[in-house]
Amino acid sequence: MNTNAVDANHLRAFLERIERLEEEKRAIADDIKEVYAEAKGTGYDTKIIRKIVSIRRQDAQKRAEEEEILELYLSALGVE
Amino acid sequence: MNTNAVDANHLRAFLERIERLEEEKRAIADDIKEVYAEAKGTGYDTKIIRKIVSIRRQDAQKRAEEEEILELYLSALGVE
Amino acid sequence: MNTNAVDANHLRAFLERIERLEEEKRAIADDIKEVYAEAKGTGYDTKIIRKIVSIRRQDAQKRAEEEEILELYLSALGVE
Amino acid sequence: MNTNAVDANHLRAFLERIERLEEEKRAIADDIKEVYAEAKGTGYDTKIIRKIVSIRRQDAQKRAEEEEILELYLSALGVE
DNA sequence: TCAGATAAAATCGCGC
DNA sequence: GCGCGATTTTATCTGA
Numbered sequence: 371m372n373t374n375a376v377d378a379n380h381l382r383a384f385l386e387r388i389e390r391l392e393e394e395k396r397a398i399a400d401d402i403k404e405v406y407a408e409a410k411g412t413g414y415d416t417k418i419i420r421k422i423v424s425i426r427r428q429d430a431q432k433r434a435e436e437e438e439i440l441e442l443y444l445s446a447l448g449v450e
Numbered sequence: 451m452n453t454n455a456v457d458a459n460h461l462r463a464f465l466e467r468i469e470r471l472e473e474e475k476r477a478i479a480d481d482i483k484e485v486y487a488e489a490k491g492t493g494y495d496t497k498i499i500r501k502i503v504s505i506r507r508q509d510a511q512k513r514a515e516e517e518e519i520l521e522l523y524l525s526a527l528g529v530e
Numbered sequence: 531m532n533t534n535a536v537d538a539n540h541l542r543a544f545l546e547r548i549e550r551l552e553e554e555k556r557a558i559a560d561d562i563k564e565v566y567a568e569a570k571g572t573g574y575d576t577k578i579i580r581k582i583v584s585i586r587r588q589d590a591q592k593r594a595e596e597e598e599i600l601e602l603y604l605s606a607l608g609v610e
Numbered sequence: 611m612n613t614n615a616v617d618a619n620h621l622r623a624f625l626e627r628i629e630r631l632e633e634e635k636r637a638i639a640d641d642i643k644e645v646y647a648e649a650k651g652t653g654y655d656t657k658i659i660r661k662i663v664s665i666r667r668q669d670a671q672k673r674a675e676e677e678e679i680l681e682l683y684l685s686a687l688g689v690e
Numbered sequence: 691t692c693a694g695a696t697a698a699a700a701t702c703g704c705g706c
Numbered sequence: 707g708c709g710c711g712a713t714t715t716t717a718t719c720t721g722a
Contacts, residue, residue, distance in 0.1 A: 381499075384489045388503055391482045398475045402468060403719085409464045415606055416720085419461070420696090421599040423468055428592050435588065439581040446575055479698090487709095500700070541659070544649045548663055551642045558635045562628060563704085569624045576705080579621070580711090583628055639713095660715080 406416050486496045570576050646656045684690065 380492065381494065384485060384492075384494065384499060385502060385506070387485050388482060388499070389506070391478055391485065392503075392507075395475055395478045395482070398471055398478065399718090402471045402475070405464060405467050405471065406720095409461075412460065412464075414461065414464065415602070418599065418602050418606060419464060419468070421595065421602060422465065423472070424696095425592065425595055425599060426465070426469070427472075428588065428595065432585065432588050432592065435581065435585050439578065439585065442575070442578050442581060446578060490708095497700085504699090540652065541649075541654065544645060544652075544654065544659060545662060545666070547645050548642060548659070549666070551638050551645065552663075552667075555635055555638045555642070558631055558638065559703095562631045562635070565624060565627050565631065566704095572620065572624075574621065574624065579624060579628070580705095582625060583632070584711090586625070586629070587632075657716090 406419065409419055410416050486499065489499055490496050566576050566579065569579055646659065649659055650656050
């Protein structure tokens, strides 16, 4: 088996891993859609739920960034 | 426990399911990034791999659509 | 002057407007870079400044989203 | 007013300049979006317009690079 | 089914 | 030159 064949197999392995993961990701996206559909069927306004989820996500991000900048401040002050 | 409280719990349950799923989705997205990083470390050009993945995804969609239309034809012909 | 020629002129006008605006945008991006460079020259850590800017931007976005969801709530309650 | 206060004011000034510029940049980005919307309303396919803009931008870059290399040649020949 | 909004992927550009 | 963040482009999704 020559080098190109080996490379091809190697590349193929990467492609398969990626495509496998992307499929899983798509499946989860579908699950999320289903939850929204279920919530809607229960009488909730999905637009509001999406907004709440979005705000909570931003909270988490903001908290993470604030911790990060605290690290930067401490590091800048030589407190490491 | 009044109705609003019940609703709040119900809503909370939906939020938790969604956020749990979104976290899983993010984790998988990170895994994908890692695979690309590993491929890059092995000497592959990630831009090319992305192109290949994208093309194969399109192929898969095309195949699915063609099967779908074949079903439609067969169904129209009463061959179901 | 036929229709195609008219269309071509119309399209050309759109292209010119877009390209003019993009040039302005690029100029402003350069200005921002210069401010960072100046701040760095004054002894500031640009990484920290970027982080502060980012956090403040998120604050603004979050505030906007919270107002938006308040509207949604009020609207859902029939208080419009 | 102690040194920290002075620094704080200095930093604040940088932040304000940056945020002012970023706001202008965002405004221009919005203008661009509006032009695309207008073009779409006039019946143009924005995807195609984006492609044209992109190609023309590449042409411009190419031309700039060619001029640059011409300068280098001339300079190497002592024709400055 | 379509436009408009939202989110994801790809690309670009910067600082280190 | 590489990672990383921002931007931009593409794809997906929802509600009318």
